[in-house]
Amino acid sequence: MPIAEAVGLVFSVKAHEAYYVPVPEKQDEATALIHEFKALLEADNKLWIGQNAKYDSTLMKWYGVDIKGPYFDTMIAHYLCEPDQRHKLDYLTEAYLDYKMVAIEELIGKGKTQLTMRNVKLEKVAEYAGEDADFTLQLKPILEKKLEEMEMTDLYQSIEVPLINVLRDMEFEGVRINPDFLADYSKELEKEILRVEQEVYREAGGPFNIASPKQVGEVLFERMKLPYKGKKSSTGQYVTDVDKLTEMAEEHAIIAKILEYRKFSKLKSTYVDALPTMINPKTGRVHSNFNQARAATGRLASDNPNLQNIPIRDEAGREIRKAFEPRSEDHILLSADYSQIELRLIAEISGDEAMLEAFLSGNDFHKATAAKVYNVPIEEVTADQRRNAKTVNFSITYGAGATNLSRQLGISRKDAKDLIDQYFVQFAGLKRYMDETVAFARSHGYVKTMLGRRRELRDINSRNALASSNAERVAINTPIQGTAADMIKVAMIHIHQAIKEQNLQSRMILQVHDELVFDVYKPELEVIKAIVQDKMPNAIPNLKVPIEVGIGVGNNWLEAH
DNA sequence: ATAGTCACG
DNA sequence: ACGTACGTGACTATA
Known part of the structure; x- marks a missing residue:
């Protein structure tokens, strides 16, 4: 972004009628024409109905027009009603107006010979x-009525619609990424990749394409005759993912080297080499798109590039975060993240006394969990016990069973089952909540978050056991993940509003599900900290569970985290 | 276009 | 007896 240039403006105020205004090709003339509409577009006493209003609003913002709304966004309205469906206009038109639209390809063609809208005849x-x-x-x-019937008008009006301009402004601001730093790191990774590649070839007794899972499987299990345990994939291939290879790392030195090759290649191609190409030449910054109508739980999704999956867990990967910098020497990055938000929300929603107590005591929650399930005093919890408890806590929000937990922890299925049983003895209220949620889903066909976001579960009463148990896990996870999404959205709206009202220069630039990142003008650091520490914990008022927010500051994203 | 893999919360 | 982790997006190979 600028995502595109405007070719025309189109307005409709009455069904079956529309008015098209061509925009000149010369950009100064285009800007002048668009500014003829500035007062109209910026008026806040009209409702702007749009399909993906953020797109149009962003485009206008690049031309210096600040559309304030309010909006009615058909894409987002439909997203709330049918979060697992598609929300494109051609789909909505066919589904609700029973009309098949002309595909854009019929106007401009596709592939290499595709025209731009400018080359198409005006008519x-x-x-x-x-x-x-x-x-x-x-x-x-139609969608307005549907929202009302589904009791989501308030969620729509007070969260999703106000969020549109928050995301627009965040995307518009973008983030500074240091291309020189990444270019240096790319060379380093290239060296590592070439080195590991030779080592793999030596172990394998000849070259092959390590990037081909098919060839990796054939080399390991046919040419080298390493023992293969477990099932093949649906297409009959050997599974060679990180879980499977780590499991058999002892078998041969080549395994670790293949994993190393994969790790470095991933970093280089997905991040180190790709991010600099995404820098907008006009702004010198990277403007990701935050998709508000993608994740069925209510979360945001980020693409072009995805800035919600920048590495952090691994040493070589987290290096990439050093390339994310504040906009100038006068600025600094601030990262604020909710601490264990999903677990706190399970405690809140289920009302489980023991879980609430553990959070209220202020103790290390995973340690407190370990003390309970292993029945030892909290001071005597071992590192292993804490680690196991942490994994159980984590698994619980996914509705995972013993099989998976045993695999995660490397313990027997029976031990895993005992662990889960103990867990539910200690947190009986949680077990009750999970059973009730599944029962609610079975009788109503949907689940909902604290703020009323819904998700239909078509398979919850399926005779297919696999399908119904999948739906049960979704039923358990969605209210938790979705409420966390609701909460951070509210916080974002409030923070954006405070920054605007106080005329601050600092900007919110990223959201990573439980984290917000700000490009902070240094003189405003304390003000921003205060705003964040007020708005994030209090986004949903009157909770029983304490909500904690950790803040970090630094000259790059790694330092700030 | 789909599958496999892997990066994040 | 057996078992499936929840939610995403990007890249590469392959059909």
Whole structure:
């Protein structure tokens, strides 16, 4: 972003009618024309109905027009109603207006010979754009009614709609990424990759494509005759993922080297080499897209590039975070993250006394869990016991069973089952909540978050055991993950508002599910800290469980974290 | 286009 | 007896 240049503006105020205004090709003339509409577009006494309003609003912002809303966004309305479906306009039009739209490819073709909208005859563009506006307008009352029937009008009006401009501004701001740092690191990784590659070839007795899972499987299990345990994939291939290879690392020195090769290649191709190409030449910054209508739980998703999966767990990977820098010497990065938010929300929602007590005591929660399930005083909890308890805590939010837990912890299935049984003895209220949630899902066909976000579970009463147990885990996980998503969205809206009201220069630039990152103007550091420490913990008021937020500051994202 | 793999919360 | 972890996006190989 600038994602594109404007070719035309299209308005519709009445069904079956639309008005198309071509925008000149010369950018100064384009800006001048768009500014003819500035007062209208910036008026806050009109409702702007749009399909993915953030897109149009962002485009206008690049032209210097600040659309304030309020909006009615058909894409987001539909996302709330049917979070597991698609939300594109052609789908909505077919599903709700029973009309098949003309595909954009019929206007501009596809592939190499694809034209831009500018090269299409005015009459055709006007017709196509007019349909867009008209259908969006017609969809509004339908989706508005659906939201009301599903009791999500408030969630929509007070969270999702206000979030549109918050995300727009975050994307517009972007983040500074240091390309020189990454170029140096790329060379280092290249050396490592070439070195490991030769070592793998030596162990294998000849070269092959290590990036091909198929060839890796054939080399390991056919040419080298290493023992293969377990099932093959659905397509009959050997599974060679990190779990499987780590399991058999003792078998041969080549295994660790293949994993090393994979690790370095992943870092280089997905992050180190890719991120600098995403720097916008006009702004010198990277403007990710935060998709508000993708994750069925209510979370955001980030793409082009995805800035929600930048490495941190691994030493070589976390190096990449050093490339994320504040905008200038006068700025500093601040990262604020919710501590164990999903576990706290399970405690809150289930009302489990023991769990609430553990959080209220302020003790290390995983340690407190270990003390309970192993029945030892908290001072005597071993590192292993704490680690196991942490994994159980984590697994619980996914509704995982004994098989998976045993695999995660490297213990027997029976020990894993005992652990889970003990866990539910200690946290009986949690067990009750999980059973009730599944029962609710079975009778109503959906589950909901604390703020009323819904997700339908079509398979919850399926006769297919695999399908129904999948749905049960989703039923347990969605209210937790979704409530955490609701909470951080509210916090983002409040923080954005405070920054605006106080005319601050600092900006919110990233959201990573339980973390917010700010590019802070140094003189405002204490003000921002205070705002964050007020808005994040108090996003959902009157909770029984304490909500804690950790803050870090630094000259790059790694330091700040 | 799909599968496999792996990065994050 | 057996078993499936929840939610994403990007890259590479392969059909």
